[in-house]
Amino acid sequence: MAEKRPFDVLNNALNNNVLVKLKGEVEVRGVLASFDIHMNIVLDNAEELKNGELKRKLGTVLLRGDTVVFISPASS
Amino acid sequence: MAEKRPFDVLNNALNNNVLVKLKGEVEVRGVLASFDIHMNIVLDNAEELKNGELKRKLGTVLLRGDTVVFISPASS
Amino acid sequence: MAEKRPFDVLNNALNNNVLVKLKGEVEVRGVLASFDIHMNIVLDNAEELKNGELKRKLGTVLLRGDTVVFISPASS
Amino acid sequence: MAEKRPFDVLNNALNNNVLVKLKGEVEVRGVLASFDIHMNIVLDNAEELKNGELKRKLGTVLLRGDTVVFISPASS
Amino acid sequence: MAEKRPFDVLNNALNNNVLVKLKGEVEVRGVLASFDIHMNIVLDNAEELKNGELKRKLGTVLLRGDTVVFISPASS
Amino acid sequence: MAEKRPFDVLNNALNNNVLVKLKGEVEVRGVLASFDIHMNIVLDNAEELKNGELKRKLGTVLLRGDTVVFISPASS
Amino acid sequence: MAEKRPFDVLNNALNNNVLVKLKGEVEVRGVLASFDIHMNIVLDNAEELKNGELKRKLGTVLLRGDTVVFISPASS
Numbered sequence: 208m209a210e211k212r213p214f215d216v217l218n219n220a221l222n223n224n225v226l227v228k229l230k231g232e233v234e235v236r237g238v239l240a241s242f243d244i245h246m247n248i249v250l251d252n253a254e255e256l257k258n259g260e261l262k263r264k265l266g267t268v269l270l271r272g273d274t275v276v277f278i279s280p281a282s283s
Numbered sequence: 284m285a286e287k288r289p290f291d292v293l294n295n296a297l298n299n300n301v302l303v304k305l306k307g308e309v310e311v312r313g314v315l316a317s318f319d320i321h322m323n324i325v326l327d328n329a330e331e332l333k334n335g336e337l338k339r340k341l342g343t344v345l346l347r348g349d350t351v352v353f354i355s356p357a358s359s
Numbered sequence: 360m361a362e363k364r365p366f367d368v369l370n371n372a373l374n375n376n377v378l379v380k381l382k383g384e385v386e387v388r389g390v391l392a393s394f395d396i397h398m399n400i401v402l403d404n405a406e407e408l409k410n411g412e413l414k415r416k417l418g419t420v421l422l423r424g425d426t427v428v429f430i431s432p433a434s435s
Numbered sequence: 436m437a438e439k440r441p442f443d444v445l446n447n448a449l450n451n452n453v454l455v456k457l458k459g460e461v462e463v464r465g466v467l468a469s470f471d472i473h474m475n476i477v478l479d480n481a482e483e484l485k486n487g488e489l490k491r492k493l494g495t496v497l498l499r500g501d502t503v504v505f506i507s508p509a510s511s
Numbered sequence: 512m513a514e515k516r517p518f519d520v521l522n523n524a525l526n527n528n529v530l531v532k533l534k535g536e537v538e539v540r541g542v543l544a545s546f547d548i549h550m551n552i553v554l555d556n557a558e559e560l561k562n563g564e565l566k567r568k569l570g571t572v573l574l575r576g577d578t579v580v581f582i583s584p585a586s587s
Numbered sequence: 588m589a590e591k592r593p594f595d596v597l598n599n600a601l602n603n604n605v606l607v608k609l610k611g612e613v614e615v616r617g618v619l620a621s622f623d624i625h626m627n628i629v630l631d632n633a634e635e636l637k638n639g640e641l642k643r644k645l646g647t648v649l650l651r652g653d654t655v656v657f658i659s660p661a662s663s
Numbered sequence: 664m665a666e667k668r669p670f671d672v673l674n675n676a677l678n679n680n681v682l683v684k685l686k687g688e689v690e691v692r693g694v695l696a697s698f699d700i701h702m703n704i705v706l707d708n709a710e711e712l713k714n715g716e717l718k719r720k721l722g723t724v725l726l727r728g729d730t731v732v733f734i735s736p737a738s739s
Binding site: 311329343345347 | 439440441443444445454456474500501503504505506507508509510
């Protein structure tokens with residue numbers, strides 16, 4: 208069995224919904240379109256959330272890696 | 284099909300309107316004129332926003348990459 | 360006797376429950392699935408906690424290393 | 436046409452007025468005298484602003500790059 | 512006499528009680544089990560303190576180096 | 588004419604009074620005795636200021652570069 | 664005359680009392696026992712101060728360099 212690595216989670220989540228928590232109480236939800244080794248992330252059909260509620264629709268958004276707290280694929 | 288990368292979003296948004304969220308509740312909206320690998324960004328016809336409302340017009344502005352939270356191209 | 364190193368704690372905790380404290384009063388509890396040298400961490404069956412109480416279930420989550428304050432394996 | 440780069444904005448603004456927003460609600464306005472690749476910046480005839488109002492005159496000032504949020508040349 | 516270096520304090524404190532102050536008003540007390548050059552630290556029999564009072568017992572805990580403010584061996 | 592660089596300001600200010608603004612509302616005023624490329628700075632006859640008023644005399648003080656916001660030579 | 668460098672201040676202060684201001688309103692006073700190029704510092708007979716008053720005696724303490732704001736040798 209191959210060793211698992213943290214970025215496997217992102218590879219497996221491509222084209223699926225993820226929840227991203229950023230520093231400063233911001234969360235963004237959307238379809239994971241791409242990412243790189245700095246954890247820069249692109250989401251499509253993204254929505255910005257504040258306290259769990261929709262704040263606004265962002266469409267496509269590039270999230271800077273160093274503001275990411277966690278990334279969680281939506282349960283399927 | 285070529286692999287997608289996060290910076291493709293910026294390449295595709297050149298000369299188009301983008302919304303940039305910075306650390307510390309500041310947002311800037313303008314036309315993406317240039318960027319580099321540090322995510323330093325130049326916007327033309329830029330406007331600084333506070334709580335979603337226009338705070339002041341900046342004209343051309345260079346945003347330092349490490350203050351960027353996210354960058355979202357305006358929906359077309 | 361071999362010298363002990365900090366990451367041994369993570370190696371020994373693989374597939375077991377850990378508590379992770381993140382910057383900004385957030386804690387996540389779950390089964391340690393993988394980690395890397397940047398302390399990026401994947402938890403399965405993860406739960407986000409706020410003030411020690413369950414805030415929401417996250418399922419699988421990738422925690423960015425530079426937001427980690429500490430990681431503590433559950434006592435067995 | 437040559438590709439544009441973010442630092443072109445600084446090159447073009449040399450000897451002209453710029454507004455610099457720093458982390459922590461501080462802004463400084465003055466004549467751009469020099470800069471380097473870390474975005475360290477020297478302004479002459481500089482004024483420190485707080486909430487848009489003059490706090491004090493600084494004369495020449497060296498701003499450390501990693502405190503810069505944005506730099507905007509004055510419209511001409 | 513050999514020159515003293517800061518990490519000598521940690522070498523000398525191995526298997527002894529230390530107090531670790533972390534960023535954000537958190538303190539952890541425990542037996543120093545291991546450390547590395549990034550100041551990542553493992554404590555055994557660790558207790559998390561808040562305002563000098565026991566908040567909870569952690570058992571073994573890995574503290575991320577970049578959250579450390581100071582480390583003080585218990586007086587003997 | 589030689590190109591100007593930000594650190595020229597520090598070279599020219601050696602042995603003269605400078606005002607240094609640090610992160611977190613602290614300011615220190617004194618005679619610039621030395622500096623290095625990390626912007627670590629030594630001031631002699633230094634005074635710590637809070638809200639523009641003298642908080643205490645420090646004598647000689649080494650300021651860590653990454654806490655510097657700006658450095659301004661006293662007008663002569 | 665040899666050029667002065669910021670770390671000379673630390674070399675000259677070895678075995679003497681220094682005041683160290685850390686990020687987050689913490690100060691520690693003690694005898695400078697050792698330091699390294701990251702500005703990691705060991706103090707002996709150290710006392711933690713809060714608002715200028717003794718909070719507790721720490722004995723020997725290792726201060727992590729990146730939390731240092733300034734270091735000031737006691738006037739002699």
